[in-house]
Amino acid sequence: MRSLLILLVLIAGGFVLTAMYIAPKQPELRGWYETNACPHLDKISPQICEPIRAAKATQPI
Template identity: 65%
Template sequence: MRNLLVLLIVLVGGFVLVGMFVAPNQPELRTWYLANACQHLDKVSPQICDPIRKAEGTPADKT
């Protein structure tokens, strides 16, 4: 059970790190994160998708 929890934490952390560091430099991945993931990641922290939005040139949502 502990191994499953650690795996889940590592996967979520990897997903966030890819969004912050890899996706801004990859157009297809950046588009996917903007369309699908950023709406959920913004609930955790708006700073996660800021590098993607800066690379795309779209303003951040102020909600």
Template identity: 65%
Template sequence: MRNLLVLLIVLGAGFVLVGMYVAPNQPQLRDWYLANACQSLDKVSPQICAPIRRADTNGSDKT
């Protein structure tokens, strides 16, 4: 039971960290987080999706 709880905590933390550090640089992942995850993550903390929104408004995937 303890192992399952630790696994869920690690997966949740990984999901948040990917959203904060990886997704802003990956256009497809950024779009998925904006469409599906940020609505729920904003209830926890608006700072989680802030880097994704900044990267989306900056248009970092356009060259």
């Protein structure tokens, strides 16, 4: 039971860290996080998806 809990915490941490550090640099991943994950992650903290929004604002059209 403890191992399962630790695994779930690690997966959630990886999901958040991916949103903060990897997704802003990857256009496809950034789009997915922005439409699907950010509405839920913003409930935890708006700062999690801030790098994604900043990367989108500086993206050339």
